Amino acid sequence: MRAKYALVTILVLLITTTIAQAQTEMADTMRSNGKIYVVVAVLATIFAGIFAYLIYLDKKITKAERS
Amino acid sequence: MRSWWWKILSGLLVGYTIIGGLLMPVPRLDILNETIRNLYFHVPMWFTMIVLFGGAFFYSIKYLSSGNLKDDIFAVQLTNTGIFFSILGMLTGMEWAQYTWGEAWSNDPKQLGTALCMLIYFAYSILRNGIKDDEKKAKISAVYNIFAFAMMIPLIFILPRMVDSLHPGNGGNPGFKPYDLNSRMRLVFYPAVIGWVLTGCWIASLKTRVGLIRFYKEEKALQSDFEK
Numbered sequence: 001m002r003a004k005y006a007l008v009t010i011l012v013l014l015i016t017t018t019i020a021q022a023q024t025e026m027a028d029t030m031r032s033n034g035k036i037y038v039v040v041a042v043l044a045t046i047f048a049g050i051f052a053y054l055i056y057l058d059k060k061i062t063k064a065e066r067s
Numbered sequence: 068m069r070s071w072w073w074k075i076l077s078g079l080l081v082g083y084t085i086i087g088g089l090l091m092p093v094p095r096l097d098i099l100n101e102t103i104r105n106l107y108f109h110v111p112m113w114f115t116m117i118v119l120f121g122g123a124f125f126y127s128i129k130y131l132s133s134g135n136l137k138d139d140i141f142a143v144q145l146t147n148t149g150i151f152f153s154i155l156g157m158l159t160g161m162e163w164a165q166y167t168w169g170e171a172w173s174n175d176p177k178q179l180g181t182a183l184c185m186l187i188y189f190a191y192s193i194l195r196n197g198i199k200d201d202e203k204k205a206k207i208s209a210v211y212n213i214f215a216f217a218m219m220i221p222l223i224f225i226l227p228r229m230v231d232s233l234h235p236g237n238g239g240n241p242g243f244k245p246y247d248l249n250s251r252m253r254l255v256f257y258p259a260v261i262g263w264v265l266t267g268c269w270i271a272s273l274k275t276r277v278g279l280i281r282f283y284k285e286e287k288a289l290q291s292d293f294e295k
Contacts, residue, residue: 024095036089043085051078054269058074061276 074269080262084108087255094252098167099235105163107255111263112156113181117223118264119149119271120188124216127209139205140278142212146191148271153185168233175233180222187215 030036088107096103123145130138160178161171172178191211198204227234 024097025100026095027101040086040089043089044082047081047085051081054266054273055074057273058269061273061280064280065276 073265077262077265077269080258081266084111084255084259084262088259091251091255102163102167103235103252105159106252107259109156109159109163110256111259112152112159113223114260115263115267116149116152116156117219119145119152119267120216120219122268122271123149123212127212127216130205130209131213136201136205136282137279139209140282141275142209143195144274144278145271146188146212148267148274150185150188150192151270152267153181153188157181157185164233173233176230177223177227177232177234180227184215184219184222187218191215 027036030039084107088104093101093103123142126138126142126145130136130142164173164175164178165171168175191208194211195204195208198207
């Protein structure tokens with residue numbers, strides 16, 4: 001009898017914790033349909049541009065230092 | 068480009084943070100939800116600011132002991148870049164607070180401390196622009212910079228820790244403590260900090276080099292005037 005009760009409590013606990021976890025809203029749909037990759041691509045492009053610009057400036061300043 | 072390896076490294080690290088920071092799994096926490104990822108982008112701004120202001124502090128002391136105007140150029144450009152990163156940190160923090168705390172400005176002790184710190188550094192640039200003589204400008208601003216850095220330590224590191232803050236991980240707020248920045252988050256957070264600090268140093272070095280070029284040019288012009 002006792003073992004049964006213990007089993008039931010453990011089951012209930014497990015179910016409630018999984019429900020509680022699922023209730024914390026995260027951008028799951030965006031991940032499941034792959035749209036998140038669009039966001040990553042856009043941000044990566046912007047930062048690639050900024051870094052390319054920094055490299056360009058660095059080269060230009062090096063040239064100015066030599067002259 | 069001289070000694071380019073750390074510049075490439077900074078680009079790779081920041082690029083990795085953007086991809087990993089958005090795609091790697093994070094703990095599911097109430098209130099924070101997906102904004103927990105802000106840790107990868109907002110916090111490194113402050114780390115970068117502190118490193119840059121630390122560099123400015125070092126060069127201010129160096130200027131006072133050497134009297135070399137080149138050290139002053141280093142100090143100024145490091146401070147300017149640090150101010151730039153502090154503005155970025157403040158803006159990203161306020162954007163985040165608008166959606167998690169409900170309002171962009173809630174007089175949180177950390178917000179107030181950093182706002183005061185920023186005002187002190189704004190006053191630095193105003194003070195500099197108000198003095199005409201180069202030597203005097205460099206000397207006064209070096210002394211002020213040392214004072215500003217000494218004020219930043221209690222404002223950012225000590226006072227906010229003596230009271231409760233709304234920030235995650237402070238005063239029983241949901242944060243990274245129980246999961247202690249769980250090891251998967253560290254995998255992105257540490258590279259983010261290193262990458263952004265290196266990027267900040269790179270930007271500061273570019274500005275310093277422009278300042279040095281201008282300095283040498285002026286010196287040359289003065290010399291040729293003298294020879295006439």
